[in-house]
Amino acid sequence: MRGKILNALLARMKTDERLFFLTGDMGINLVEPIEEAFPKRFLNVGIAEQNLIGVAGGLCNMGFLPVVYTISNFLIHRCLEQIRDDVVLHENKVILLGTSAGFDNAPLGPTHHIVDEWGMLKGLPGIDVYATSSVEFAEKALDLAIAREKSAYVRIAKGTPSIPGADGDFHYIEGQPGAPLLVSYGSLVQECLKARQARPELGVLVMNKLHTLDAVKLSSLLAKHERVLVVEDHFPTTGLYSSVCQLAMEQGLSITVQPVAPEGYSLKVGQSSDFYHKLFSLDAAGILDRLAGSPRKG
Amino acid sequence: MTARPNLPDPADVRRTILKILFEGQASHLGTSMSMVEILIAAYGACDVGAIRRGENGRDRVFVSKGHGAACTYSVMHHFGLLDAATIATYHKNGSELAGHVSHAVPGVEHSTGALGHGLPVAVGAAIGLRSKGFDDALVFCVMGDGEIQEGAVWEALMLAHHQKLNRLIPVVDNNRISSIKATREVINLEPLADRFRGFGFAVHDIDGHDLAALTGAIAAIRAGDKPSVIIANTTKGKGVPFAENQPIWHYRSLNKETYEQAVAALKGDVS
Numbered sequence: 001m002r003g004k005i006l007n008a009l010l011a012r013m014k015t016d017e018r019l020f021f022l023t024g025d026m027g028i029n030l031v032e033p034i035e036e037a038f039p040k041r042f043l044n045v046g047i048a049e050q051n052l053i054g055v056a057g058g059l060c061n062m063g064f065l066p067v068v069y070t071i072s073n074f075l076i077h078r079c080l081e082q083i084r085d086d087v088v089l090h091e092n093k094v095i096l097l098g099t100s101a102g103f104d105n106a107p108l109g110p111t112h113h114i115v116d117e118w119g120m121l122k123g124l125p126g127i128d129v130y131a132t133s134s135v136e137f138a139e140k141a142l143d144l145a146i147a148r149e150k151s152a153y154v155r156i157a158k159g160t161p162s163i164p165g166a167d168g169d170f171h172y173i174e175g176q177p178g179a180p181l182l183v184s185y186g187s188l189v190q191e192c193l194k195a196r197q198a199r200p201e202l203g204v205l206v207m208n209k210l211h212t213l214d215a216v217k218l219s220s221l222l223a224k225h226e227r228v229l230v231v232e233d234h235f236p237t238t239g240l241y242s243s244v245c246q247l248a249m250e251q252g253l254s255i256t257v258q259p260v261a262p263e264g265y266s267l268k269v270g271q272s273s274d275f276y277h278k279l280f281s282l283d284a285a286g287i288l289d290r291l292a293g294s295p296r297k298g
Numbered sequence: 299m300t301a302r303p304n305l306p307d308p309a310d311v312r313r314t315i316l317k318i319l320f321e322g323q324a325s326h327l328g329t330s331m332s333m334v335e336i337l338i339a340a341y342g343a344c345d346v347g348a349i350r351r352g353e354n355g356r357d358r359v360f361v362s363k364g365h366g367a368a369c370t371y372s373v374m375h376h377f378g379l380l381d382a383a384t385i386a387t388y389h390k391n392g393s394e395l396a397g398h399v400s401h402a403v404p405g406v407e408h409s410t411g412a413l414g415h416g417l418p419v420a421v422g423a424a425i426g427l428r429s430k431g432f433d434d435a436l437v438f439c440v441m442g443d444g445e446i447q448e449g450a451v452w453e454a455l456m457l458a459h460h461q462k463l464n465r466l467i468p469v470v471d472n473n474r475i476s477s478i479k480a481t482r483e484v485i486n487l488e489p490l491a492d493r494f495r496g497f498g499f500a501v502h503d504i505d506g507h508d509l510a511a512l513t514g515a516i517a518a519i520r521a522g523d524k525p526s527v528i529i530a531n532t533t534k535g536k537g538v539p540f541a542e543n544q545p546i547w548h549y550r551s552l553n554k555e556t557y558e559q560a561v562a563a564l565k566g567d568v569s
Contacts, residue, residue, distance in 0.1 A: 040429045041429060045457050046453075046457065048450075048453035048456070050418065050449070051418045051450055051453035053418070054415055054417070054419045054422060055418050055419070055422035055425065055454075056422060057418070057419045057422060058421060058423035058424070058425070058426060059423070059426045060422075061422070061426070062354065062422075062423055062430065063354055064426055066422075085409065085411075085415055086408070086415055086418070086419055089409055090401055090408070090409065
């Protein structure tokens with residue numbers, strides 16, 4: 001997914017001279033073609049993320065459209081104040097490309113588990129969040145980010161999952177009337193699709209855009225289901241679960257919404273994301289177990 | 299101290315600062331007084347007309363120590379960048395002139411207040427200027443000495459040196475007082491010049507209330523090709539005897555009595 005997005009960016013930079021690529025010393029064997037093609041619009045600021053975002057703010061002052069690339073925890077957590085002050089407050093437009101979402105960097109430990117980042121951005125006005133749950137949406141996420149007036153964060157998961165037709169903000173795979181709906185994004189969509197193979201009556205809602213949500217369109221889909229499980233590799237208190245709960249309240253939906261998500265950090269070593277997906281019941285088996293349980297917490 | 303005839307008189311700027319601080323019942327007197335000559339020299343080196351017109355290739359002044367808003371707005375006023383009616387609203391309800399500099403005010407490059415933000419942004423602007431071929435444009439960034447305790451400052455300095463940004467001019471208002479104490483009691487920054495030299499910068503370690511020294515340093519940097527820093531050694535509260543070197547005047551606002559005392563003190567030469 002990273003390569004697809006960066007290749008698309010390289011192509012866009014040929015025609016859009018506003019685009020200026022910045023990396024925090026990340027993207028080996030991916031960013032070099034951009035540097036070679038556009039040395040005056042490429043900058044590796046080094047391992048200094050506060051500076052990374054500040055420099056992006058300065059480039060906005062010069063009329064550039066900075067595209068900032070690094071691992072998501074460094075990109076969001078380390079420099080949240082710079083994002084707030086130097087980007088959002090100034091209504092500067094910056095595209096944040098963050099990699100290694102969720103448990104993609106599994107064995108590197110909890111400092112590299114990115115399960116709490118995009119929810120922080122929900123609290124800042126004007127930033128849209130995309131999750132590129134399908135390779136079909138990868139280039140489109142970049143184009144949408146370039147086209148919009150304000151900043152955007154693209155949460156890039158590993159792999160190139162193909163979900164035919166999933167090239168919009170969301171993609172609805174219809175289930176049987178009254179059956180539960182699984183709402184998910186990123187690599188966990190594949191677990192939801194596996195769960196649906198076991199229980200074909202389930203609906204699946206693939207989210208490519210996490211924030212801001214199209215409340216009218218989404219509520220009409222959610223209303224078709226009495227029970228909704230939000231499956232995410234992000235803390236539910238600030239993640240999509242909370243967004244869906246808010247949307248359901250605002251739209252007056254009579255649905256039960258349940259989180260299937262990590263609710264804390266794990267200090268256990270896992271050699272792949274599968275380990276953590278199983279640990280937090282985020283894999284297909286765990287999702288099916290949750291479906292078999294009570295629709296309510298406790 | 300000799301003010302160049304084409305530059306505002308520092309004493310006039312200080313009078314304006316006192317007036318808006320008193321009328322707006324605002325704080326930050328100490329820091330505003332220490333940076334007067336620095337900002338006069340910086341704006342004096344810039345093409346102010348290009349700043350007024352918002353030209354893309356303009357020189358830029360980033361005030362990273364955003365709490366120096368009263369000074370910034372007063373200097374801008376004396377350079378014709380801010381009219382009398384607007385500056386009179388400083389720190390008052392409904393005004394866009396808050397206690398930290400705001401980009402809502404035309405001519406202000408960047409809103410600051412959280413410290414350590416200005417230099418990275420200034421570096422980005424300097425890189426952007428060079429990328430667009432505006433190689434001669436100056437980019438000033440005025441920081442407090444307490445502010446440079448922030449790590450982001452040093453991240454930006456490393457990048458500025460690596461990128462050979464020789465038209466970026468970081469200026470440290472070295473008034474030797476941090477927020478509540480002398481910097482030497484909080485984080486001792488000495489040997490400050492050596493620290494900058496260690497990062498590869500040429501250092502102009504000068505009297506920050508000497509306009510001639512400041513303009514000379516700027517001219518030397520402009521004529522040279524090496525990334526440089528100005529350490530402007532100043533006095534916090536300069537020109538207001540009861541506030542000089544007193545940390546409390548970072549927080550306290552003027553009442554009628556102290557305002558009149560301060561104005562009276564300024565009737566003479568502040569030096």
